[in-house]
Amino acid sequence: MESEVQQQARPQRKLRLWFALPVLSLLVVIGAGLPWAAAQFQQPERWSHRVVEQYPHDSDAFTQGLIVHNGLLIEGTGHFGKSRLQQIDLATGKVIKSVALPDQYFGEGIAIANGELFQLTWKNRVAFVYNPDTLEYLRTERYSGQGWGLTFDGQHLIMSDGSAVLRFYDPKTFRVVRRVTVHDGRRTIDKLNELEFIDGEVWANVWYSDELVRIDPTDGRVLGWVNLKGLKPPGLLLDREAVYNGIAWNSEDRRLFVTGKNWPVLYEIECVE
Numbered sequence: 001m002e003s004e005v006q007q008q009a010r011p012q013r014k015l016r017l018w019f020a021l022p023v024l025s026l027l028v029v030i031g032a033g034l035p036w037a038a039a040q041f042q043q044p045e046r047w048s049h050r051v052v053e054q055y056p057h058d059s060d061a062f063t064q065g066l067i068v069h070n071g072l073l074i075e076g077t078g079h080f081g082k083s084r085l086q087q088i089d090l091a092t093g094k095v096i097k098s099v100a101l102p103d104q105y106f107g108e109g110i111a112i113a114n115g116e117l118f119q120l121t122w123k124n125r126v127a128f129v130y131n132p133d134t135l136e137y138l139r140t141e142r143y144s145g146q147g148w149g150l151t152f153d154g155q156h157l158i159m160s161d162g163s164a165v166l167r168f169y170d171p172k173t174f175r176v177v178r179r180v181t182v183h184d185g186r187r188t189i190d191k192l193n194e195l196e197f198i199d200g201e202v203w204a205n206v207w208y209s210d211e212l213v214r215i216d217p218t219d220g221r222v223l224g225w226v227n228l229k230g231l232k233p234p235g236l237l238l239d240r241e242a243v244y245n246g247i248a249w250n251s252e253d254r255r256l257f258v259t260g261k262n263w264p265v266l267y268e269i270e271c272v273e
Contacts, residue, residue: 045223047271049231064108064261065108066248068248070132075110078106080104083100085098093266101119105124107122108148109149111152111157111158120148125144127174146162148162151195157171160194163190164182164183168180183221183222189222193243198214200217201216201223208240212228212247213226242262246259
């Protein structure tokens with residue numbers, strides 16, 4: 001038979017257990033969320049660069065988009081009345097073929113998706129589609145807002161518009177399927193410009209910055225920064241419009257190329273941790 005003291009203590013133990021259950025459940029929930037939380041607050045990597053080689057680049061080219069295709073450089077340029085799409089011999093900088101946009105269009109980013117070459121325009125809300133091998137015009141696609149940078153992740157075209165938001169388009173319908181906001185911790189990163197897809201990441205020029213930002217396309221989290229300081233040609237240091245802009249990745253031989261607007265040089269670089 002229980003003593004009177006034991007009988008009085010038993011409800012207290014049950015009461016303490018009843019209060020403990022919600023606390024234990026909360027700890028389980030918090031514990032399950034720790035990997036996600038750790039990823040959110042993980043410090044982005046900071047990389048520098050090393051110049052591997054320099055190549056000539058057309059100083060009249062207001063570079064807006066840059067890709068490597070079948071051993072050639074394809075470049076999209078801007079400015080009203082000067083916007084072009086051109087194939088370039090990488091080693092010499094010589095233009096092999098060039099297509100001019102009508103004077104009312106300001107050319108922007110370019111990307112190849114499913115065997116077609118897309119070129120954005122700034123405020124005209126249209127993208128021109130070409131055969132990437134011949135630069136033959138195929139059709140026009142329409143979109144809302146501004147067009148800045150463009151890349152392809154193997155499934156979707158990814159577009160920047162100068163804000164912190166990246167839009168993902170179905171290349172067949174040219175409709176937005178999702179959006180992500182680029183952020184470094186709690187700070188959003190806007191002025192996203194030219195884009196390139198490299199090893200599962202979106203790399204972007206940031207307008208008026210000498211750093212590339214590496215972005216997780218699933219949630220917009222900044223994975224790292226690549227410092228390009230020192231690459232801007234000395235003669236352009238006081239030219240505010242001659243910004244870093246142009247990233248091209250050759251996945252076949254893993255070569256990375258960068259340049260800027262109206263730069264006379266194209267750099268091949270390696271990233272250094």
